[in-house]
Amino acid sequence: AQSVTQPDIHITVSEGASLELRCNYSYGATPYLFWYVQSPGQGLQLLLKYFSGDTLVQGIKGFEAEFKRSQSSFNLRKPSVHWSDAAEYFCAVAHSGNTPLVFGKGTRLSVIA
Amino acid sequence: NAGVTQTPKFQVLKTGQSMTLQCAQDMNHNSMYWYRQDPGMGLRLIYYSASEGTTDKGEVPNGYNVSRLNKREFSLRLESAAPSQTSVYFCASRIGDTHSSPLHFGNGTRLTVT
Numbered sequence: 437a438q439s440v441t442q443p444d445i446h447i448t449v450s451e452g453a454s455l456e457l458r459c460n461y462s463y464g465a466t467p468y469l470f471w472y473v474q475s476p477g478q479g480l481q482l483l484l485k486y487f488s489g490d491t492l493v494q495g496i497k498g499f500e501a502e503f504k505r506s507q508s509s510f511n512l513r514k515p516s517v518h519w520s521d522a523a524e525y526f527c528a529v530a531h532s533g534n535t536p537l538v539f540g541k542g543t544r545l546s547v548i549a
Numbered sequence: 550n551a552g553v554t555q556t557p558k559f560q561v562l563k564t565g566q567s568m569t570l571q572c573a574q575d576m577n578h579n580s581m582y583w584y585r586q587d588p589g590m591g592l593r594l595i596y597y598s599a600s601e602g603t604t605d606k607g608e609v610p611n612g613y614n615v616s617r618l619n620k621r622e623f624s625l626r627l628e629s630a631a632p633s634q635t636s637v638y639f640c641a642s643r644i645g646d647t648h649s650s651p652l653h654f655g656n657g658t659r660l661t662v663t
Contacts, residue, residue, distance in 0.1 A: 445589070468648045479553070479639055479654025480592070487648070526591060530648050536582070536607055537652070539591040 439463075440529050440540035448546040449517050457512040457543050459527030469510040470528040470537065471501055480526060486510060497521070522547045551575050553655035555640050561661045562630045570625040570658050572640030580643050581623035582652070583607075583615060585636040592639065598623055630662045 441460045449455055461467055468487055472480040484495025491503040501512045510527060527540040556571045572581065579600050584592040584607075594607030596615040604615050612634060614626045623642075627634055637659050641652040 440591075470648075477656065479641070479656050480652070481654070482651040485648070485651070536594045536597055537648075538608075539584075539593070541589055541591040 440527050440538055442525075442527055442540035442543050444543045445541070446544045446546065448548060451519050451547050451549055452516050455512075455514045455517045455521070455545070457525050457527075457545070459510045459512065459540060460508050461510065461527075461529045462508065463529065463531050465531065466503075466505065468530040468532070469501075469503060470530075471495065471499070471510075471512050472526045472528060472539075473497075474524045474526065474542075476523070483512070483525075517545075517547055519547045519549070521545060553640055553642055553653050555638075555655035555658050557658060558656070559659050561663065562627075563663055564631060566630050566662075567626070567628050568630065568660075569627075570638055570640075570660075571622070572624065572655060573622045574640075574642040574653070575621065576642065576644070576653065577620070578642035578644045578653070579620070580645065581617065582641040583613075583623070583625045584639045584641065585609065585634075586639060586657070587636050595625065595638075627660075630660075632662045634660065635662045636660060 439462045470485045471483040474480045486503045524542045524544045526542045528537040553574045582597040583595040593609045598604045598617040601620045637657045640655045643650045
């Protein structure tokens with residue numbers, strides 16, 4: 437079965453600094469990959485997804501992610517973090533188009549002035 | 550647009566009590582899902598319904614039952630609540646049953662079982 441690892445439980449960055457959140461998956465073939473964001477007291481919102489094609493995908497709110505097959509990774513990046521980006525971020529994977537998503541345990545992002 | 554609506558927002562139960570968590574979507578989506586979220590565990594799928602009239606078990610179905618009442622509504626029932634079911638429950642839906650369409654989440658139901 438596929439699994440998703442987010443190695444960082446909590447990350448703190450300064451406003452305006454760059455951000456990279458790590459995600460590794462275990463699955464033989466290329467899975468469907470997703471990043472979701474959860475603000476406090478809210479449900480999850482899709483930031484971006486990768487199915488195939490260009491390995492650098494752009495999402496909402498200025499986020500991007502890069503699929504690296506050799507590293508089984510799908511890291512999320514943002515060049516300049518805003519205070520409103522403070523939230524919990526979840527990486528998720530599915531091994532085919534109609535199988536349920538498997539979520540990582542999440543990375544909580546704090547932003548300091 | 551209301552999107553995905555979950556009721557109640559908060560609930561406290563005693564061990565052994567039963568309750569039903571309600572979920573309704575107004576987006577004409579075919580697929581609906583129930584997840585639970587626990588600290589340090591991420592989201593885990595309890596049950597899902599790929600289309601009206603079908604339901605399937607997810608990763609953690611024990612202790613739960615579901616009903617896809619109609620296309621709009623997908624309820625989650627706890628017949629005999631246990632402290633291990635203390636969690637935040639999220640309902641989600643999407644138009645198809647494949648990942649080409651994004652999941653839309655409700656705002657969650659926070660359940661405490663004492």
